[in-house]
Amino acid sequence: MENERQRGNPPGLTNNYVAQNVRKVRQSIGMDLRSLSEKLTEAGRKLSVSGVSKIELGDRRVDVDDLTAIAYALGTTPAALLAPPEGDTAFTGVPTGHTTEEVQAWLGGDAALTQAGLVAYWQQQAQDAQFEIEAAKLKLESLSGQGAAADLFRPHYEERIERFRARLQESNLRLLELDPAARPFSES
Structure with a gap:
């Protein structure tokens, strides 16, 4: 042979x-x-x-x-x-050991598959979630006292706040998995 x-x-x-x-x-x-x-x-x-x-x-x-x-x-x-x-x-x-989202971010050029790159990615995701929560809260406040028409939009912003709270929690959990010494982000 x-x-x-x-x-x-x-x-x-x-x-x-x-x-x-x-x-x-x-x-x-x-x-x-x-x-x-x-x-x-x-x-x-x-x-x-x-x-x-x-x-x-x-x-x-x-x-x-x-x-x-x-x-x-x-x-x-x-x-x-x-x-x-x-x-x-x-x-x-x-x-192995990366999430599907991390791999997609890597392929899209949004994150390096290194600890530092992924920590930075999840920090940015947490900050983005914080921003979206605050923006939706401000919109809800502006709807206060606006009458029945504003009541149509209220559930949309409440759902948005809950969705981004979940995203903030997900981002913090992954951030802490990658770097247990990292400071988690909180809703303002």
């Missing part, structure tokens, strides 16, 4: 996500393999029908130039093609 030499690392989870997402997006817009191949060639990134098919099957790795060109040709974003299936947070080479 002869040993076959393998060059580089084998395709991992992220490659599988890209393969699935390329196929899903292409099919959702009704584009066939040939049309995608032609669009890529027009964009200056020649990729045969066979090459596109191999990408979708996970048999061909996607480099960053392919990824950006395919995203452009499909009318989507590179981040959308990299995204894991709903609820999955694992990526090749990335430690």
